[in-house]
Amino acid sequence: QVQLQQWGAGLLKPSETLSLTCAVYSGSFSSFCWGWIRQPPGKGLEWIGEVNHGGSTNYNPSLKSRVTISVDTSRNQFSLKLTSVTAADTAVYYCARVSVAATFYMDVWGLGTTVTVSS
Amino acid sequence: SYELTQPPSVSVSPGQTARITCSGDALPKKYAYWYQQKSGQAPVLVIYEDSKRPSGIPERFSGSSSGTMATLTISGAQVEDEADYYCYSTDSSGNHRVFGGGTDLTVL
Numbered sequence: 001q002v003q004l005q006q007w008g009a010g011l012l013k014p015s016e017t018l019s020l021t022c023a024v025y026s027g028s029f030s031s032f033c034w035g036w037i038r039q040p041p042g043k044g045l046e047w048i049g050e051v052n053h054g055g056s057t058n059y060n061p062s063l064k065s066r067v068t069i070s071v072d073t074s075r076n077q078f079s080l081k082l083t084s085v086t087a088a089d090t091a092v093y094y095c096a097r098v099s100v101a102a103t104f105y106m107d108v109w110g111l112g113t114t115v116t117v118s119s
Numbered sequence: 120s121y122e123l124t125q126p127p128s129v130s131v132s133p134g135q136t137a138r139i140t141c142s143g144d145a146l147p148k149k150y151a152y153w154y155q156q157k158s159g160q161a162p163v164l165v166i167y168e169d170s171k172r173p174s175g176i177p178e179r180f181s182g183s184s185s186g187t188m189a190t191l192t193i194s195g196a197q198v199e200d201e202a203d204y205y206c207y208s209t210d211s212s213g214n215h216r217v218f219g220g221g222t223d224l225t226v227l
Contacts, residue, residue: 037218044205044218044219044220044221045154045156045162045205045207045218045221046218047215047216047217047218050216058214058215060215060216061120061215062120094161094162101168102150102168103149103150103152103168103208103209103213104209104216105150105152105164105167105207105216106154106162106164106207107164107167107173109161109162109163110161111161112161
């Protein structure tokens with residue numbers, strides 16, 4: 001059964017860069033895309049973007065100017081970088097496996113990492 | 120930008136049928152998916168491609184879609200089904216993924 005383990009800095013100051021990594025265990029890495037979703041405190045889910053094993057990406061237009069999602073196939077890992085963070089970026093960030101079907105959708109999720117932006 | 124619209128809350132008594140709707144202009148052409156999120160936990164996929172149920176999801180969970188509205192139905196809702204439920208789909212181009220605002224299901 002595939003498992004996703006994620007990690008990264010949990011406390012940032014405004015203007016810093018958020019950096020998270022997600023490792024994939026016990027499953028095919030190349031047959032899927034890999035994505036990130038976030039959830040501000042008390043609010044709903046927001047899709048951030050996704051990457052395939054070849055490194056091609058697709059981002060939420062509202063975040064595109066600040067987001068980079070990359071993949072390391074040698075380690076079965078993928079990463080999220082979000083630049084120039086503000087308090088509005090405070091959220092739980094989830095990594096997820098993205099199944100490639102008629103619609104790309106997230107079928108396995110990591111446990112989430114809480115990221116707080118505060119001066 | 121594309122939006123999916125859900126009711127903020129739904130409340131039913133145990134054993135009753137809960138229905139949660141999701142409306143979106145692209146749903147006639149794009150599949151709807153449903154996620155269950157219990158307090159403090161990561162979301163779990165409960166319905167994919169409008170009406171298919173992943174392994175391990177109880178049979179009381181079902182989905183349907185007609186026109187611009189998709190519906191998640193929980194037949195004989197149980198207290199353990201209390202959670203936030205999110206619909207998910209893509210815009211008409213298929214490139215941009217969107218979640219609905221979420222529905223808080225209360226079973227009591």
